[in-house]
Amino acid sequence: MGQPTPLPPIPSLPTMSDSLLNTPTPSPHGTQEPLPTPDLMMLREPHVELPMSNPAMDPTHSDLTESIHTPNNMQGDQNMEIPTNPTTLHTPTTEEEAILTHLAMVETNRSIMSQNSPHHRTILPQFMPIPTGSFPKVHMSHSAQIFDHLNTKVLLAWFQVVHPKFLVRVFNHSGKDITERTTVITEHICNSVAIIANYVHQDAAPIQVSPLQPQGGRSAKNYLTCFLVHNTSDETKELILNQHIWSATNITFEALPFACQHPPDLLFCLSGFTTSNVETVHKMVADVWAHEDNRHHINDFFSTSEIVEEELVYKATRDLIRSICIEHLDFKVTGGLSVPCFNIFTTSPTTNAKTWMDLRGFLHILDYPTGLDSCGTAIALHPCPICHSLAHPCGLCPFPEVLLWNGPRVSNRTMANGPCTSRRLRGGRTG
Ligand SMILES: [Zn+2]
Numbered sequence: 123m124g125q126p127t128p129l130p131p132i133p134s135l136p137t138m139s140d141s142l143l144n145t146p147t148p149s150p151h152g153t154q155e156p157l158p159t160p161d162l163m164m165l166r167e168p169h170v171e172l173p174m175s176n177p178a179m180d181p182t183h184s185d186l187t188e189s190i191h192t193p194n195n196m197q198g199d200q201n202m203e204i205p206t207n208p209t210t211l212h213t214p215t216t217e218e219e220a221i222l223t224h225l226a227m228v229e230t231n232r233s234i235m236s237q238n239s240p241h242h243r244t245i246l247p248q249f250m251p252i253p254t255g256s257f258p259k260v261h262m263s264h265s266a267q268i269f270d271h272l273n274t275k276v277l278l279a280w281f282q283v284v285h286p287k288f289l290v291r292v293f294n295h296s297g298k299d300i301t302e303r304t305t306v307i308t309e310h311i312c313n314s315v316a317i318i319a320n321y322v323h324q325d326a327a328p329i330q331v332s333p334l335q336p337q338g339g340r341s342a343k344n345y346l347t348c349f350l351v352h353n354t355s356d357e358t359k360e361l362i363l364n365q366h367i368w369s370a371t372n373i374t375f376e377a378l379p380f381a382c383q384h385p386p387d388l389l390f391c392l393s394g395f396t397t398s399n400v401e402t403v404h405k406m407v408a409d410v411w412a413h414e415d416n417r418h419h420i421n422d423f424f425s426t427s428e429i430v431e432e433e434l435v436y437k438a439t440r441d442l443i444r445s446i447c448i449e450h451l452d453f454k455v456t457g458g459l460s461v462p463c464f465n466i467f468t469t470s471p472t473t474n475a476k477t478w479m480d481l482r483g484f485l486h487i488l489d490y491p492t493g494l495d496s497c498g499t500a501i502a503l504h505p506c507p508i509c510h511s512l513a514h515p516c517g518l519c520p521f522p523e524v525l526l527w528n529g530p531r532v533s534n535r536t537m538a539n540g541p542c543t544s545r546r547l548r549g550g551r552t553g
Pocket of ligand 1: 506507508509510511514515516518519520521
């Protein structure tokens with residue numbers, strides 16, 4: 123657990139006079155004690171210098187050695203400022219002191235209660251909560267995959283829709299489903315976003331959801347799974363994008379900014395090895411890329427990007443190799459025989475779309491030989507019918523494994539829509 127967040131600055135009290143501000147106030151906790159309100163100050167002020175505590179004001183006190191007229195008496199003239207009307211003075215009891223102490227902190231308490239903690243997570247009963255850590259990552263084929271196959275006229279119309287706007291991609295629906303059930307799915311998205319918008323602002327403006335239209339219309343070969351959400355506030359948009367995945371019982375979707383993403387981490391999937399050891403595969407991939415010929419090629423790709431200085435080009439290649447991350451996918455074929463496959467991930471040092479595409483194309487066609495465990499080659503990737511990620515088949519989808527997951531699971535329908543494994547077994551992912 124981290125340290126508590128420091129309290130926000132205490133707002134100034136414009137009606138409080140300088141003399142009140144300068145009045146000493148008991149402050150057992152030091153710097154974080156809020157300033158009492160003026161009313162409370164008035165109650166406390168007499169207690170600061172009670173006349174009975176001063177022997178000079180005590181008519182029964184006759185010790186001349188303590189008289190204010192006695193030389194070297196350090197009390198000086200301060201007693202002359204003490205209020206002379208004893209009827210306004212009241213010594214709070216212990217109980218009253220306790221009440222006053224709590225009331226003195228009322229503003230700070232109210233302020234704490236009205237703010238979200240740094241670990242705040244929106245909890246709306248209609249949606250499953252964010253799991254510890256975060257939702258699994260959905261891997262795409264390239265930075266602008268969400269706009270793939272979109273009708274050009276529709277894309278231009280989407281460009282002209284004013285911000286705030288964002289995209290959602292619905293889980294467990296193929297593009298064909300969406301084309302056939304556009305009205306129902308649009309309604310579900312609209313209702314879900316409206317629940318979140320009304321949580322952010324009471325009486326939020328009606329949300330608008332624009333269904334996509336693929337290039338080629340009803341006879342399109344490539345279907346789409348994205349919708350544009352607009353007529354929302356910045357706060358609603360940020361909240362939805364931050365949580366990223368929203369799962370209710372009737373719809374689950376991934377929210378994406380209306381922009382190009384950073385190049386995907388997933389480069390390709392290798393198969394053909396006789397080992398399922400991720401360390402062996404990791405070392406082999408790093409060795410292949412670091413081989414002199416291949417390293418020169420990788421340098422050449424980076425030098426066509428925004429990275430121009432020679433030293434930074436070399437650094438980009440080193441960073442790419444250091445960022446290699448391997449995930450083992452335990453594919454099974456009929457009869458339960460394991461066919462180990464490995465996803466290769468990296469963090470792209472460049473955001474240049476062409477550089478990244480050329481680099482991935484080059485790395486994709488290389489041979490990946492091990493000494494004893496055969497040679498790996500890249501295999502085709504198919505999107506998961508549940509989450510649309512390219513990193514796994516539906517049988518290995520990590521979403522149904524998330525605690526309290528209320529979204530779609532592997533079903534006969536999803537099994538029929540894509541390549542699946544006979545049972546879910548997940549290998550480790552190492553970097
Ligand atoms: Zn999946």
